[in-house]
Amino acid sequence: MRKQISLLLLLIVAAGFALCLAGAPFGAEGARESRRLVKDNVNYGRRYVSKGLDENRCANIVTSVVLNYRGFDTLGEVTILFIAALGLGAVLYGRRAGASPDEAQRPSLILSTGCRLLFPLIMLVGIYIFIHGHLSPGGGFQGGAVIASGFLLICLGCRKKKLNSVALGAAESLSGLAFVLLALIGLAVGGSFLLNFLPTGKVYALFSGGIIPLIYIAIGVKVGSELSGIIDNLSGEVR
Amino acid sequence: MVSPILLIAVPLALAFLTPMVGLASKSARRYMPAIAMLFNFIVAMSLLPKALEAPIIVRTAGWAPPLSIHLVAGPLGLLLSSLVALIGLLVAIYGIDYIREGARARYDVLYTLLLVGATGVVLTGDLFNLFVFFEVLCISSYALVAYRGDSAGVEAGMKYLIQGAIGSSLVLIGIGLLYGTVGTLSMADIASSVGSVAGSRLFISLAFMIAGFGVEAAIFPLNAWLPDAHSSAPSSISAVLSGVAIKAGLYAIARVVYTVYGASSILPFLAVLGVVTLLVGEMCAFAQEDIKRLLAFSSIGQMGLILFALALSSATGISGAVFLIISHGLAKALLFLATGYMIYRTGSRDISSLAGMGKRMPIMSLCFTVGAFSLMGLPPFVGFASKFTIVRAVLGTGSTFFITLLAIGLIGTVIEGAYFLRIVQWLYFKPAPEAMPEQTEGRAPLTALVPVGLLAVLIVTIGLLPGIVGRALGPAADDLLDRAAYIQHVMGD
Amino acid sequence: MNFLTSYIHYVGCFALVLIGLYVALVKSNLIKVIIGINLIDTGVNLFLVATGYLGGGTAPIFSKAAEQSQEMVDPVPQALVLTAIVIGVSVLALALALAIKVYDHNGTLDLRKLKGLKW
Numbered sequence: 001m002r003k004q005i006s007l008l009l010l011l012i013v014a015a016g017f018a019l020c021l022a023g024a025p026f027g028a029e030g031a032r033e034s035r036r037l038v039k040d041n042v043n044y045g046r047r048y049v050s051k052g053l054d055e056n057r058c059a060n061i062v063t064s065v066v067l068n069y070r071g072f073d074t075l076g077e078v079t080i081l082f083i084a085a086l087g088l089g090a091v092l093y094g095r096r097a098g099a100s101p102d103e104a105q106r107p108s109l110i111l112s113t114g115c116r117l118l119f120p121l122i123m124l125v126g127i128y129i130f131i132h133g134h135l136s137p138g139g140g141f142q143g144g145a146v147i148a149s150g151f152l153l154i155c156l157g158c159r160k161k162k163l164n165s166v167a168l169g170a171a172e173s174l175s176g177l178a179f180v181l182l183a184l185i186g187l188a189v190g191g192s193f194l195l196n197f198l199p200t201g202k203v204y205a206l207f208s209g210g211i212i213p214l215i216y217i218a219i220g221v222k223v224g225s226e227l228s229g230i231i232d233n234l235s236g237e238v239r
Numbered sequence: 240m241v242s243p244i245l246l247i248a249v250p251l252a253l254a255f256l257t258p259m260v261g262l263a264s265k266s267a268r269r270y271m272p273a274i275a276m277l278f279n280f281i282v283a284m285s286l287l288p289k290a291l292e293a294p295i296i297v298r299t300a301g302w303a304p305p306l307s308i309h310l311v312a313g314p315l316g317l318l319l320s321s322l323v324a325l326i327g328l329l330v331a332i333y334g335i336d337y338i339r340e341g342a343r344a345r346y347d348v349l350y351t352l353l354l355v356g357a358t359g360v361v362l363t364g365d366l367f368n369l370f371v372f373f374e375v376l377c378i379s380s381y382a383l384v385a386y387r388g389d390s391a392g393v394e395a396g397m398k399y400l401i402q403g404a405i406g407s408s409l410v411l412i413g414i415g416l417l418y419g420t421v422g423t424l425s426m427a428d429i430a431s432s433v434g435s436v437a438g439s440r441l442f443i444s445l446a447f448m449i450a451g452f453g454v455e456a457a458i459f460p461l462n463a464w465l466p467d468a469h470s471s472a473p474s475s476i477s478a479v480l481s482g483v484a485i486k487a488g489l490y491a492i493a494r495v496v497y498t499v500y501g502a503s504s505i506l507p508f509l510a511v512l513g514v515v516t517l518l519v520g521e522m523c524a525f526a527q528e529d530i531k532r533l534l535a536f537s538s539i540g541q542m543g544l545i546l547f548a549l550a551l552s553s554a555t556g557i558s559g560a561v562f563l564i565i566s567h568g569l570a571k572a573l574l575f576l577a578t579g580y581m582i583y584r585t586g587s588r589d590i591s592s593l594a595g596m597g598k599r600m601p602i603m604s605l606c607f608t609v610g611a612f613s614l615m616g617l618p619p620f621v622g623f624a625s626k627f628t629i630v631r632a633v634l635g636t637g638s639t640f641f642i643t644l645l646a647i648g649l650i651g652t653v654i655e656g657a658y659f660l661r662i663v664q665w666l667y668f669k670p671a672p673e674a675m676p677e678q679t680e681g682r683a684p685l686t687a688l689v690p691v692g693l694l695a696v697l698i699v700t701i702g703l704l705p706g707i708v709g710r711a712l713g714p715a716a717d718d719l720l721d722r723a724a725y726i727q728h729v730m731g732d
Numbered sequence: 733m734n735f736l737t738s739y740i741h742y743v744g745c746f747a748l749v750l751i752g753l754y755v756a757l758v759k760s761n762l763i764k765v766i767i768g769i770n771l772i773d774t775g776v777n778l779f780l781v782a783t784g785y786l787g788g789g790t791a792p793i794f795s796k797a798a799e800q801s802q803e804m805v806d807p808v809p810q811a812l813v814l815t816a817i818v819i820g821v822s823v824l825a826l827a828l829a830l831a832i833k834v835y836d837h838n839g840t841l842d843l844r845k846l847k848g849l850k851w
Binding site: 016019020022026044045047068069070071072073075076077079080082083084086087088089090091092093094095166169170172173174176177180181183184186187190191192193194195196238 | 254256300341345372375422439444447
């Protein structure tokens, strides 16, 4: 019964999708073919590509869109990740995961030494990714995820290590605050939230893009500490 | 002048700060949500008079509206964000002592962020940004429903999360289709270019968005999660979910239908859905023995009535809908809050266990009665004024279709009256069971009595003097109805 | 233009959405339902990226070699997808935490066996 109803529902949705695909071309491709919808010959995606380099001096246009034109979305996005980390902690509160460190098999010397050796390198890659977010593919979210993978390696490889949850929480809170404050400075200085108030410098240089790299660093720290906090919560006792 | 963006930025900053405050002093942390919401309430109320004249457009990152995300703090948005802040403030005060178990530190942050999400939804002028804040609201509600970690709460949270996540994906597909068609995400910009594109693509994207937002708004076939989620959550959370969160879904639907698409052709369909939702909700509520489940089903019914009024597409109708959003928000928050301590006192959620409550918790019972009478639509309370506006609006349209629907809907209101009177009867006219151990720990503290009392006072005051909010209702209705003015305000000339 | 070349990516991502929807609606194992939701998310993200695709376009990142903005794909959907991915991850993390807790309470992940609430 449930299956039949579900299949019926799927058919309806599929028919909807099919209807969408029929007819005129769609998306950016469609906009290129028919200039019909492109007002003043400018589609916003196109406009960001053609003017973004001059406006923010940020070689990676996606970063420019993510942190400047649509930076407010990113603030919401960071908040959502924060909520997920907190919610996970709230739901699993008081729970103790798996075997205690004494019962678990001790890692071999090679494993634990290898992990410790790899850990700084992973950190370095992560930090590189979010510091260069405005120049090359990558950014705060990607870099933060790489950093958290380093902590995951430590958790798996050297079982005794316990992350300092107070420090993680502090990093999480302070980097979130830094993002909001950077945005609010823009409001105070230029009357617009998230305004790129710093000199934007020269394109392709490390110090370019105004506040964009600063925000990405804050996001990188925040995402890294949040994901590490999730790993910590899943592997140990949640307090 | 204060910028409306502070309504989002400052509570967000305070939420990020809360864990740090918690390190210094655990008791100070409990006041953080109340401080954030107090700030929001003051700012929203101070901006409201200005917004009644013309919507305040806030640009971000220094670019003129269609280029970057912008907020549109119009009459409707600010009115609703004041309501969010008011209910949020009172419930936050209630929560200071009410929440005794679980990860208290996380509760305070999640609670603030839920309200930030709701504020963002009503203020934003960008479709994708609407989705992002909607997700902030939804994900923090999933977490808060399961906050206590008990079996019922976790299952309800899981159910809510599964349905909500599928709904959000549908919304995102709708947004993607729309972006692919018109190449912009600003609501005003879409509204101005949507007219030039005809065709099935727009209709399908609208259908996806209504289905997606409808999950959160608990419109009839999509409301399976609500009774479980609202009844299993801690009472303070139920109050916010019923009073604020589901309205955000409804607001999103109204904004998309009226402003973004200007799709008046689907309004009769929404009106029918609204009446069906009303009947289903009230009938299910009638059959409940669990007081919180009853209140949850009653919320579904009221949402149906609001949807019906929104679909009237007349200024009076939408005024009535907004008025009902306000009155239902206040009343349902009051009912859930009052129930919270009654449940602590009796240790049971059965309606029959409320017997004799009128003597044991006189203030709570009195306030509960005020809320119940207001929801039923009895004269001196705010519920009457709002329902009366809706009836007047329906008669004003003069269409047989809407009048027939209203007549069917009135059956639901009668059912509602029946079950609320039954509860009041249990509260006052049934003798308390003899061998009831007198628990002192369930006694309501001042932090609970003050918000509950204030809500009751507000319900009576606005009921007697509907002009207090009445002045803002007309502009709020125009905010939704007048697309051309909305586009003009946002895009300039 | 040829149907296959212009629409194959849309067909693919819609198929992914439909498969995910089927899994989420029909399966009764909680983990499978969560996988279904994740499939829907993936499909939607691919769909968003596909809306910005231009035949022969490059990633919208300038480097000194190629500075031809005409040949770049639309950056906005990519920014949206970045947000959508993070939202998807958040929902996934929360869902798995709830699934752990459901298992702790009931000793099963079968939705049909959860008696507490009506599914």
